[in-house]
Amino acid sequence: MKPSHILASVCRVLFPFILIFGFYIIIHGHLSPGGGxxxxxxxxxxxxxxxxxxxxxITDLNFLIKMEKIFFLIILLIAMFSLIxxxxxxxxxxxTNSELKPIFLITLNFFIGIKVASGLISIIATFIEExxx
Amino acid sequence: xxxxxxxxxxxIIFLIFIIISxxxxxxxxxxxxxxxxxxxxxxxxxxxxxxxxxxxIGSAIIPLIFIIAISKQxxxxxxxxxxxxxxxxxYCIYDxxxxxxxxxxxxxxxxxxxxxxxxxxxxxxxxDLVIEKKKDKYILKGKKTSILMNKLEDMTKGKKDIKVVxxxxxxxxx
Numbered sequence: 635m636k637p638s639h640i641l642a643s644v645c646r647v648l649f650p651f652i653l654i655f656g657f658y659i660i661i662h663g664h665l666s667p668g669g670g671x672x673x674x675x676x677x678x679x680x681x682x683x684x685x686x687x688x689x690x691x692i693t694d695l696n697f698l699i700k701m702e703k704i705f706f707l708i709i710l711l712i713a714m715f716s717l718i719x720x721x722x723x724x725x726x727x728x729x730t731n732s733e734l735k736p737i738f739l740i741t742l743n744f745f746i747g748i749k750v751a752s753g754l755i756s757i758i759a760t761f762i763e764e765x766x767x
Numbered sequence: 768x769x770x771x772x773x774x775x776x777x778x779i780i781f782l783i784f785i786i787i788s789x790x791x792x793x794x795x796x797x798x799x800x801x802x803x804x805x806x807x808x809x810x811x812x813x814x815x816x817x818x819x820x821x822x823x824i825g826s827a828i829i830p831l832i833f834i835i836a837i838s839k840q841x842x843x844x845x846x847x848x849x850x851x852x853x854x855x856x857x858y859c860i861y862d863x864x865x866x867x868x869x870x871x872x873x874x875x876x877x878x879x880x881x882x883x884x885x886x887x888x889x890x891x892x893x894x895d896l897v898i899e900k901k902k903d904k905y906i907l908k909g910k911k912t913s914i915l916m917n918k919l920e921d922m923t924k925g926k927k928d929i930k931v932v933x934x935x936x937x938x939x940x941x
Contacts (some may be wrong), residue, residue: 659819667815667816667818667819668815668816668819669816671820672819672820672823673814675820675823675828676819678823678828679823679827681827682827682828682831712902715909717812758828758831758832758835761832761835761836762835762883
């Protein structure tokens with residue numbers, strides 16, 4: 635499976651723009667449509683175009699799977715952090731009537747986005763790597 | 768006429784094409800197009816969140832998984848479970864299998880009987896066909912889910928000493 639030069643060149647041009655668009659949807663997720671999951675899926679498609687550029691790009695599959703688990707634990711820790719400040723779980727750990735209100739949503743969206751992206755990349759990388767000799 | 772009715776008609780046409788078409792690659796392209804149309808329908812029905820997820824997953828990631836799964840099948844692995852070795856089998860079945868694999872551009876590979884004990888996705892070799900012999904009758908065992916088996920059954924319909932059996936493969940055998 636060797637892609638043509640036109641496909642590789644177009645993917646090289648498109649790669650940073652898809653990356654920026656994915657991060658925009660993740661970070662702007664509390665104001666506009668989208669959020670962690672949708673932005674993470676777009677980030678995953680951005681990384682999948684690297685398979686058309688250089689076929690042996692993703693080599694360390696175990697690192698991706700490990701990173702996904704670590705980010706899942708981080709999400710749970712951020713959600714549990716309000717137990718210390720407010721005394722109940724899964725709410726914002728900052729006072730809600732101040733200007734610092736969206737910080738909780740932005741951090742949670744960011745980590746959810748990276749977790750979803752690494753999970754989808756590892757799924758498709760497993761599909762590609764399996765049975766290849 | 769509202770544009771959403773036009774999009775719905777287009778979506779129905781794409782879905783009918785998916786059901787009718789026999790070529791796998793065409794089917795994937797139609798699947799991708801239909802999910803793009805359904806994403807625009809979601810946008811007109813005031814749910815842009817869902818439209819974003821549908822564009823990213825339905826039209827990029829799922830067709831890519833399908834394309835990878837199609838391009839994986841490159842060889843046709845046959846396990847020879849009869850008492851004869853590979854030279855002897857050549858007289859009766861080898862010609863049929865060779866003609867069959869040339870039809871689909873696959874690479875024929877015949878091995879002696881050495882089954883792996885693992886089943887499911889953890890099995891290292893994906894066996895396509897098993898040849899056994901019972902009372903002057905060759906029995907070809909294959910998976911029921913594979914589309915290739917229907918064609919093989921058609922090709923061996925005239926031969927009297929060859930019988931094709933389709934096996935339902937479960938997830939695990941324990």
